[in-house]
Amino acid sequence: MAVNVSSACFSVVSYKKVKRIKGVASEDFAALRTEEEKVKIGGSELRVTRLGIGAWSWGDTTYWNSSGWDDRKLKAAKAAFDASVDQNPPTGPRARIYTSEFLTKLQPLLNGINEIGENYGKTPTQVVLNWLIAQENVVPIPGAKTAEQAEEFSGALGWRLSNDEVDELRSLASKIGPVPSSPVENL
Incomplete structure (x- = not known):
């Protein structure tokens, strides 16, 4: 028996291998929201739902590509992320x-x-x-x-x-x- 801790911050006791859980923002989900419900990221013009805001792992492009991300969208997302970091002071702790x-x-x-x-x-x-x-x-x-x-x-x-x-x-x-x-x- 093994105790496995996933990235979702809970432990699972099992006899089989536990798959790692990844959170991925889907552009399709964002399209379901009206423009009024979306928020602007930093100083960019990119608007996303609040659910789409979170930690982005730049190394995990396989997940982005499977969600329909292309080079243009990737550059726009990175520019928005960079602008939000440059123009917004850290929050929380x-x-x-x-x-x-x-x-x-x-x-x-x-x-x-x-x-x-x-x-x-x-x-x-x-x-x-x-x-x-x-x-x-x-x-x-x-x-x-x-x-x-x-x-x-x-x-x-x-x-x-x-x-x-x-x-x-x-x-x-x-x-x-x-x-x-x-x-x-x-x-």
């Missing part, structure tokens, strides 16, 4: 964390990561993973969804930040202070 003050404090660390990456010919992701490995009390477990992501993550291996670079990033990070009311801390 994230609004307490990602304030403009916090993001301003974060900028020197991001600049340091980018500068070190340029010196080594590495991406910011590779620098951060290497920095985590250099902590010696952290085991980063990056979740790659594509071969390209796995390849990028592997670029964090085979080299090491200098002690001075580790100390510099640690110093920049310490100036940010603790993340205020992290939702994870409230679980």
Whole structure:
């Protein structure tokens, strides 16, 4: 007997394999609603039903394609998503964390990561993973969804930040202070 936890946040006890549940917004469902019931996403002209607003996984295009998504619709959805992120501040628990003050404090660390990456010919992701490995009390477990992501993550291996670079990033990070009311801390 196995306990399987699906992405729907409930556990199932069974003797057989449990299929992973995915939420997919269907354009056909959105077409059933009148235009007045739809909401505009961010600063774009794309209007969707409230049910169509949620977390979008950019890597799961197989589900989009099976729902009739084509390149034009995909670009329109991505543009709407980007516009909503750019023009709308975070809401809910994230609004307490990602304030403009916090993001301003974060900028020197991001600049340091980018500068070190340029010196080594590495991406910011590779620098951060290497920095985590250099902590010696952290085991980063990056979740790659594509071969390209796995390849990028592997670029964090085979080299090491200098002690001075580790100390510099640690110093920049310490100036940010603790993340205020992290939702994870409230679980």
